[in-house]
Amino acid sequence: MACNNLKFKVFFGAVFFTALSAFAQDGFKNLTDGIEIKISKPAKNDAAFVKIQVITDDIIHVSASPVAVFDATKSLMLLDTQPAVVKFTTKNSNDLVIVSTKNLDAVVSTITGEIVFKDKSGKILLQETAYGGKSFTGTTLEGEQSYSIRQSFTSDDDEAFYGLGQHQNGAFNYKGTKVLLSQYNTEVGVPFLISSKNYGILWDNNSITKSIDTHDYENLSTLKLFSDKGEQGWLTATYYDKNNPGKIITARPESYIDYSYIPSLKNLPDGINLKNTLVKWEGSIESGFTGEHQFNLWYSGYVKLYIDDKPVADRWRQGWNASTHLIKLNLEKGKKYKIKIDWDPVSAESFLALNWSKPLTKELKNEFAFESEAGQKIDYYFISGNSMDKVISGYRQLTGKATLLPKWTMGFWQSRERYNNQEEILSTVAEFRKRKIGLDNIVLDWRYWKEGQWGTQQFDTDRFPDAAAMTKTLHDKYHTNFMISVWAKFYENTQNYQDLKAKGFMLTRNVSDGRLDWLGFKNAIYDPYNPEARKAFWKLLDANLYKKGIDAWWMDASEPDVHSNMPPDVRKEMIGHNYLGAPEKNYNAFSLVNAQGIYEGQRSANPDKRVFILTRSGFAGLQRYAAATWSGDIGSRWEDLQNQIPAGLNFSMSGLPYWTSDIGGFSVEKRYENATGETLEEWRELNARWHQYGVFCPLFRAHGQFPYREIYNIAPDDHPAYKSILYYNKLRYRLMPYIYSLAGKVYHEDYTMMRGLPMDFSSDKKVLNIANQFMFGPSILVNPVTEYKKRNREVYLPGNTGWYDFYTSEFTEGGKTITAEATYEKIPLYIKEGSILIAGANIEYTSQKSTEPLTIYVYTGNNASFTLYEDEGINNNYEKGQFATIDFNYNEATKTLTVSNRKGSFKGMEKDRVFNVVYVSKTKKSVFNLLSDGKYDKQIKYSGKKAEIKL
Structure with missing residues (x-):
């Protein structure tokens, strides 16, 4: 089952050889909580030292380093507590060291560093690949030594993998697939994997990470390509005038399709404005392999993909918010398959890319790995249990218990993009109460501040003349909670920006670059990695919002989304150096420390009241900060509804129990905006079906762009859509003792609701x-x-x-x-x-x-x-x-x-x-x-x- 890991050349210098002499001749030394092993025959790319630490009878901490001194940087995802002392034994025999707890044995080779985890009956639970599967590739970040790190394992043929956050490609069991852990609107990376064999791996690394199959997708050009006339080497790309579809603007050979982000749009033909263009790619493809080929479609606008004239993808996503779709096709070696791609980009900034990967051999399919772009050591926790619940309990033992959310969060929330003024909020809640529809929370989305004053954290008093009185009315008269959208973002022209910048609390690269947001203003984000900056941010929220009666916080764009549709390298560059160093090191953890500041701030201001945060991104440990995650700005399509099910399940199986999607989907096709006839009926049925699903999610909330999402705006009360939404709303409240008991179980027993x-x-x-x-x-x-x-x-x-x-x-x-x-x-x-x-x-x-x-x-x-x-x-x-x-x-x-x-x-x-x-x-x-x-x-x-x- 094992396979040799990739080899890279890394030179560690004199410090490595000096450290060797510090070890005894048997190659290991005892620690109070485990052992440290000097690998006797490390290859130049491999770890030179491995450390095994016992956390509990069911949790083993593994770290590996290319040098003798293990990096001691404090983990962001783990609890800052000292673990209890657990009894364990060590045994050294024939180049093996065995670390044993009551329930586990970790068998370590002193020659290669390879580790095998076994239960007490001797059954193998997990093993690293042959020779240890550890790789270090030297890199430099901000003038300091760093490494790209990789750890691979082998799995059983029938083993399945879940967790790893929330992803929109429709996959549930990730065995043999590529899972990128990189925060992005609708994509949430959580480096915790759980196996159907009842173990988990918590990968303690905050950088962008590839997981499971860590090999990159290949360009379409690495297949044999043929034009629509049979010429080898390319597909035929034809660009049509959208306003005159029979008119060809230009046609050209294209060997790959990669218009992934804004910079790549410069590769379009000269003079092309995607808003006014339709594109068609035609020809054939041929592979040198037989088996399951995986194609990754990155898309916005409308796209249809046909293989031998059969549709294999029919997708839509709003132009500014591309998404991903995984397509699995069984192809035969040497056989030509006709391919056609139709793309209606819809807007000037739309995106499309199509890449592929060859069929995996059995050996490669059974290998899985984590590969992170920045780290000083390999660092992971092996968590065993007799059930997945026990494994998730182990994850929370390491990263923190999930707090018990306020009971009202289990009720129904109404939201839209957006309520424009105070009267709209009050009249919406009044209509719910008049109709006797269950409601616990009304949500105010962005732009409640004065135009051009993002980051003031203050209401526009022309539209919200007395926010404190409004919240009091919501509380006292309507028994409804009030949640508000807050961002880590500040306009340069605000006093808050200037004050935070003066204290060194702003990440200013975006302003220095002169980048403008969607509304045309220079902006930047604060630095939540800095504890003092977190306190300053909370102080603004407390003074301007919390003291007006705000009940909960909606942390939007917490990936962070500094400038949408930029490639990851540019996104990291725009964040720039932060309190903890180079942006690569902690890119994925932004939402975690951002939520930490709000949680700790409110607990200090009001220790008695439960905190609640809804955040668009998430990371390991988020559950300890009273935070839930929603699936971002997803589309309002049937396939988007379908994809929320595995996305939410994998998020929940990542150890984070509270998740939700925008019922009805966020981004809406133009055809729905003023729909009539059959289109209107489809819109109503989509919303009814989404409510039927949403009532059984941990959190139950409707939100999205126009059309308005209130039940009475979706359909009249004699319509089956209205009747269905009302039925499930009542069912949610009728089941509240069951649901809130599950929430209690989440806190007290580390349970998972969904x-x-x-x-x-x-x-x-x-x-x-x-x-x-x-x-x-x-x-x-x-x-x-x-x-x-x-x-x-x-x-x-x-x-x-x-x-x-x-x-x-x-x-x-x-x-x-x-x-x-x-x-x-x-x-x-x-x-x-x-x-x-x-x-x-x-x-x-x-x-x-x-x-x-x-x-x-x-x-x-x-x-x-x-x-x-x-x-x-x-x-x-x-x-x-x-x-x-x-x-x-x-x-x-x-x-x-x-x-x-x-x-x-x-x-x-x-x-x-x-x-x-x-x-x-x-x-x-x-x-x-x-x-x-x-x-x-x-x-x-x-x-x-x-x-x-x-x-």
């Missing part, structure tokens, strides 16, 4: 590649519909359990694929046999009080359990132990439901309760009632003491 099927059904190999189904909590199988006019869909019901249809309670055995009904107004939902769902009252906001009993739905057939979690919902007293739990356990053999003694208490806790119990079985089909009408099979009057009933 769950890829391999998390719960790892023994069922059929689920490893299912990208369009997931579990919401332990009980609900969610199956979104992502095609227009689709009224059914295939659903795989995982094996080793049975499933109840949520709407009818019909029972079906698992382990098979069914065709499930999917009417306009509903998506297929199934409840796992042996589940307990706890439903609350019909409420319109999460803090609304109700005297209605909770309803306990018991889905029988297997033993079932669920823990109801409750606290005050808004403050941090839960950190002090002020919360309560009630365990519900159903025993299938005795048909008994047991409600345990209540554990814990909190201020305002409801001590005496009534639980209405509804049970569902294969013969008794009790249907989940959206309206809590009081119907039940049994009733429990509960005062905190154990109770039992027979069902």
Whole structure:
């Protein structure tokens, strides 16, 4: 399974050879928490020293260096705490050193540094590739020695990989694919991988990183290309006048298609304005390989790709925000395939590139790696567990617990780009309350400041005459929270820019370059890597916004997006030298330190109130700063809805539990802006289907460009789209006890709410590649519909359990694929046999009080359990132990439901309760009632003491 890693020439100098003599003849020395090994036969490109440190019985820290002194730079992603001392042993035998904990053995070769991780039965969990798989390539950053580093591993044939953040190419299982960890609008890189074999790797590096298959895509020109007339060496590119499509502006041979970023547009033919142009590439391609070829399409505007006249891609994205699409094609060696690409760029700045990679051999497909562009050492954590949940718990042990978000964040949020004034915000919330539609949060997007004054952090008083009074009305009259968009960005002409610059807190390269933003102003970002700059930034937010009653923070463009559509090297250059050094070193961690400043600032200003941050980018450790991530400025298309499912699942499986997408998609095709007829009906159905999916995401929010996204602006109240959106809105609130209990479980047990099927059904190999189904909590199988006019869909019901249809309670055995009904107004939902769902009252906001009993739905057939979690919902007293739990356990053999003694208490806790119990079985089909009408099979009057009933 192993393969030799790539070899590079690196010269380390005298310091390397001096260090060798410091080691004993056996080649290693003991540390208080592990060992350090001098590799006896390092190649010039390899590590010379390897360090193994025991963190817990299930976590091993591996670092490797080309020199004897290991870099001691403080990690940004890890908690700044001293780990507990864990018992371990070391054994030296035949050029091997074995470091053993209670649960793991790390077997290290003193000759090559290669490491194999095993469980206590001797089963191999993970192994580095032959000879260690470590590579160092010397580079220089700001006049100092640095390295490009690579670590490779081998995997089993049937192993699957998840996590690594959020990516928009539609991939779920990343085995054998290229995953670039580089922050970009809609792309989030998180260097944590989780395996279907129940281990994880946390790669402690903040620079741009290639992962899994780290080989670059190749230019299209490396295939055999043929023009539309059969001439070898190129495709025929024809540029047409968009206003007169039959008129050819120019035609020319093109051997590669790479108009990826703004600088590359200079390679277009002279005089071409993409806004007024249509482009067609025609010809044939031929490969020297048989097997699965992967094509990476980078696109904006409209693009269609055909192979042998069959469509293999039909995509759209707004011109300024290109996206990626992975296309897998099985091609035969030596066979010509006709290719055609149609591109309507839509705007003057639109982008298109098409690259490819050859089929991987079995050996290469089973190799996976991390390769980072900047680092002083290889640094990773191997995390083992008996389940994916245990592995994610290990990740959070290293990087921090996910805070418990305010309860209101679990309700519905309404947003749009944008509310222009105070009256629009208040009237929107008033309309929700008038219609009795659930709402907990209204969001104010950008440009609430005076025009040309970005970075003042102040409201334009002409449009928002009394922001403090507005927030008070939202709170007191409408019981609605208020979230506001804040950016790390400042216009040069603002006093805040000048003040921060004077203190050395601004990253000014963008201004020095004279670059203008979309609105025509010079701008730059502050330096959140600097702790004092973070404090200064918070001070501005506190004085100008927080003190006016702001409840939460929307951290936009936190990649950071200094100048959109520039290549990564230019983006790093525009950030420039920061407090921690060269921009390459910490490029991916901007959103982490940015959120840190807001979190720590608000906690210092108001220690009692829970913080909440929504950020467009994310990184390992973000969860400890009360931050969630959304999927950025995605498109409003069916394929974008489809891609959100694996994107959100992989983000959640990266250890960061709170994620959301813009329901309806952000960027909108022109055809939807003033739609009528069939186009309007498609828009309405797209939004209905997206709401059906969004209600089962950790956070439930609508946002986007025009058309407006309020339910009553999408469709009239007698339309099926309106009815469906309203149904799922009510369902979200009805399920709030279940949902908030999951949130409690996230904090207290390191749980994950939105769950890829391999998390719960790892023994069922059929689920490893299912990208369009997931579990919401332990009980609900969610199956979104992502095609227009689709009224059914295939659903795989995982094996080793049975499933109840949520709407009818019909029972079906698992382990098979069914065709499930999917009417306009509903998506297929199934409840796992042996589940307990706890439903609350019909409420319109999460803090609304109700005297209605909770309803306990018991889905029988297997033993079932669920823990109801409750606290005050808004403050941090839960950190002090002020919360309560009630365990519900159903025993299938005795048909008994047991409600345990209540554990814990909190201020305002409801001590005496009534639980209405509804049970569902294969013969008794009790249907989940959206309206809590009081119907039940049994009733429990509960005062905190154990109770039992027979069902």
